[in-house]
Amino acid sequence: MNAANPSPAGGPLVEGPHDPEHDPTASYALEPDYVASLTQRILATSGETVPVRSPLDGAPLAHLPQSSEADVAEAFVRARRAQVAWSRTSLEHRSAILMRLHDLVLDRQEEILDLIVLESGKARKHAFDEPLHIALTARYYARTAHDHLDTRRKAGVVPVLTRVEVNRVPKGVVGIISPWNYPFTMALCDGLPALMAGNAVVAKPDSQTMLTALLGAQLLEEAGFPRDLWQVVSGPGSVVGTSIIAKSDYVCFTGSTATGTRVAQACAERLIGCSLELGGKNPMLVLRDADVERAAEGAVRGAFSNAGQLCVSMERLFVADQVYDRFVERFVARTQAMTLGATLAWENDMGSLISADQLETVTRHVEDAVAKGARVLTGGRARPDLGPFVFEPTILEGVTPEMTCFGQETFGPVISLYRFHDESDAVARANDGDYGLNASIYSQDGARARELARRVRCGTVNVNEAFAATFASVDSPMGGMRASGMGRRQGSEGIHRYTESQSVATQRLLRFSPVLGMSEETYAKVMTLNLRLMKKLGRA
Known part of the structure; x- marks a missing residue:
């Protein structure tokens, strides 16, 4: 197995004391102003910070502000306020923003790749999978929004006289807890359909790869999403994650099966839905x-x-x-x-x-x-x-x-x-x-x-x-069976999980009760004859 020499990269890097093109011991650092521009997006007033180091060489990358339970509560206040206005925007408006995000991700991919590799240590060619996947996801939901979210006509119980429509209503505020292994993809891919469906998001990315997730949040705003629509909080799952689950209208979690089981239990106690992508062998x-x-x-x-x-x-x-x-x-x-x-x-x-x-x-x-x-x-x-x-x-x-x-x-x-x-x-x-x-x-x-x-x-x-x-x-x-999870990301299931289906029926002329002095017994016989007729006519 061979070792590759490092090479210079684009993006917000400043070189350490060595020449990274020729010296295998070279280290990289991030511009302090660049780090500050990202970390200021975390809603955190506790005054506490935690250091993050790069797995490439152990060099420090940033000190991340830590959120308190009060910060999480404030994040939900802001998100709920933004969601009310956002839910009234048109699908065309939301789709246009997603398409701008598609272009931004492709245009800024070198910067994205730098952060992914610096925070996760993965090979750059594997990091490329992440902006690729987010661009695919953004374009897909932008182009298929009407297919998934438009109001649909359904067959009424009485042909012609009963009109039934099914609406897709946003859940409200979605809590997303994402892992470190694919920090750009997992930070954004589950949230994009949530936004497309009219929801707001409160996100807790893993602390090891928080900068990459914060860059994703920055790109969302640059694309045109309202800033308060996507809140980012930081801290241990036992504090921040638990608080998110206690306040969300739906929870999306990616991580271990052991933690996912606890997330499902907490959601069940509140009678809210969740989707979980967990472990695999x-x-x-x-x-x-x-x-x-x-x-x-x-x-x-x-x-x-x-x-x-x-x-x-x-x-x-x-x-x-x-x-x-x-x-x-x-x-x-x-x-x-x-x-x-x-x-x-x-x-x-x-x-x-x-x-x-x-x-x-x-x-x-x-x-x-x-x-x-x-x-x-x-x-x-x-x-x-x-x-x-x-x-x-x-x-x-x-x-x-x-x-x-x-x-x-x-x-x-x-x-x-x-x-x-x-x-x-x-x-x-x-x-x-x-x-x-x-x-x-x-x-x-x-x-x-x-x-x-x-x-x-x-x-x-x-x-x-x-x-x-x-x-x-x-x-x-895409998702797991058995202990590998529940729910699915991607496709229609990946966006419908963030909506409530609402049936609206409008009844004309006929009412569902006896008329003109008809007895309840006669009404029952008439309705029975109607059921038999509908069967002969091939009605569902």
């Missing part, structure tokens, strides 16, 4: 007729994109006997050819883990597996020479149920290989465990792969791709 199946080279390339991206810190990344790889040896040879060779580096360079194939805690988890999972008999085909060790939290992309063979990484989510660049003889057995093993977020099937017989996909208990299944095909197809729903 995602399987990839390589069938006997798979294109081995294509499957090996997909496995590298599926397992090691963002250093495996991706909810939909692959951690379990089931390979048919007929192609197992050839596949493993190509997969290992491709993995060993990867370029690693904790820098801003485009050349990195994989970057750093986010933190010491994440590095400790990955190291512990690998060491536990090896101690209990698993074999490391490549990788398996930390690389402090490249960055404080870099861990080599790792392929394990011989992983068994008593090993921690067999069933627990590692959330790092570690994947386990398993042979299979029978496809039905492979599907059963893919469905083993509690998770059901994403799966991948490689086969040259698309129809057969799609039929197998129906038997896999995951919210998304990609054929001849690891995760990008479903994630980037924003007209289709």
Whole structure:
């Protein structure tokens, strides 16, 4: 595995005491005025701050103001006031702002990429997925707003005489709690349809990647959204997150299954809805007729994109006997050819883990597996020479149920290989465990792969791709089954979750009670005859 040298990047950077183009020990800093322009968007009056350091080199990036419960309460006051006016704007007006956001994100992508890499440590090419996804999401909901939100006519109980319409009414203020692993995408992608549907948002991004989320909020305002419509608060989930859940009309959470369960319980106590995208132990199946080279390339991206810190990344790889040896040879060779580096360079194939805690988890999972008999085909060790939290992309063979990484989510660049003889057995093993977020099937017989996909208990299944095909197809729903979550982002489900359906029926002439002295018994007989007639006429 090779190391990439850092290269200069555009955006709001000031170089440290070294030349970042030639010195691997170079550090980067952010312009103080630039940091201040972002952090002033946090509604925080507590006077407390917390430091944020870059996983690239441990250098300080910012001191983040911390919000109090009173700040959260004020954020909701402002958001509710802004939402009332916003809900009265036209879909055309909202769509035009989303399209301006689309262009801003593409125009400012170098700045966005700098912040993503500095805060998360991921490879720059993986950071590019984020502005790409937000541009796709903004354009999609701008172009399809009327399809999702227009008032619809429905069949009335009495043809002609009963007119029924269904409206889509905004929930009000949506609370969004987003994670660190995709700080730009997750900060914005769930909120854009909420705004499109006429809601306001109170957002709590993860503190490690707050600057990226704040840049997203800044771009929303530059595009034309009212500033108070999108409030940002900062602080620990136990204080700020709990307060958001207590005041929201709907909650959108992305994170661990353990925390998601607590979010769902808190929402249930208030009888409000929530959508949760949680953990995964995602399987990839390589069938006997798979294109081995294509499957090996997909496995590298599926397992090691963002250093495996991706909810939909692959951690379990089931390979048919007929192609197992050839596949493993190509997969290992491709993995060993990867370029690693904790820098801003485009050349990195994989970057750093986010933190010491994440590095400790990955190291512990690998060491536990090896101690209990698993074999490391490549990788398996930390690389402090490249960055404080870099861990080599790792392929394990011989992983068994008593090993921690067999069933627990590692959330790092570690994947386990398993042979299979029978496809039905492979599907059963893919469905083993509690998770059901994403799966991948490689086969040259698309129809057969799609039929197998129906038997896999995951919210998304990609054929001849690891995760990008479903994630980037924003007209289709994306989310998890079982312990991987509830609700869906993207598509019609991704925007309808932020609305209440309201039925309005207008009745003409006929009333639903006896008329002209008719008895209740006669009325019942007339209505019974009417039901039989409607059946003969084929009415629903």
